[in-house]
Amino acid sequence: MRTTAQNAELALLLEVAGTPKPGNVDREHEYEDLRFEHFLAGAVGARPGFERAAAGDPIGDAFEHAVEGMAQQRGGNTQFGALLVVTPLVATAASGALSREHARAVVAETTVDDAAGFYRAFEHVDVAVDEPPEGMEPLDVRRGADAVPTLRDRGLTLADVMERSADVDDVAAEWTDGFERVFDAADRIESASGPVADRAATVFLELLAARPDTFVSTRQDRETALAVQQRAQAVLDGEDDVDEFAAALVERDINPGTTADLIAGGLFVALERGLSV
Helix, strand or coil, X not given: CCCHHHHHHHHHHHHHHCCCCCCCCCCCCCECCXXXXXXXXXXXXXXXXXXXXXXXCCHHHHHHHHHHHHCCCCXXXXXXXXXXXXXXXXXXXXXXXXXXXXXXXXXXXXCHHHHHHHHHHCCCCXXXXXXXXXXXXXXXXXXXXXXXXXXXXXXXXXXXXXXXHCCCCHHHHHHHCCCHHHHHHHHHHHHCCCCHHHHHHHHHHHHXXXXXXHHHHHHCCHHHHHHHHHHHHHHHCCCCCHHHHHHHHHHCCCCCHHHHHHHHHHHHHHHHCCCCC
């Protein structure tokens, strides 16, 4: 029987194995400098951080160690957002029922030290983020550990940090509402049929068609994210070809990474609930 940390690692592996996942690296699509093998190595490297979360270590510390391990491959940032989704869910599963209610309680108990660990994680890998709002420059996550004194001065917990980004980042939004979309993805994956990785790829398209991907909004713009959402719906409606969609996004370097992060979380929840692989 797999441990909770092993299920977290397996969720990352299954997520990247699913295909087609337009705009994202999968077993049939990759970028010149970001390859399938980098994601496999990133998943394996993240496991010690998951083990810390499963053992009851502080979430911020566990997350930082997961990111540090993930970054030990040549591709750079492969799964930062997925780790931010999965790590608190590992802590949730290890400390009680894996439910939205318990996840909310786990998030509510995060501390300023957890926020400090989250900020330090940005020192291990480059992450695409927006410029901070006016007046929030001292809390720019790209400052890494240099922002920690401001966190402590303001008494900001990791839950507080996520809440401040929830309107522009759907991973942060999951932290504020009990991981609603993650648990929905888990339900969809469990109720589907066929190879688990490819079920996940189908649910990826469904989630992408449901709302604009916030990582696309950050890297490109809102209009591009809306166009990607509309094309995903066209694929589901049978009006567009998924392989052509995937090729077009790779060619334009458009990566709906936030949606992939939510799928990783959904896979973890499904595996913890007994999904057979």
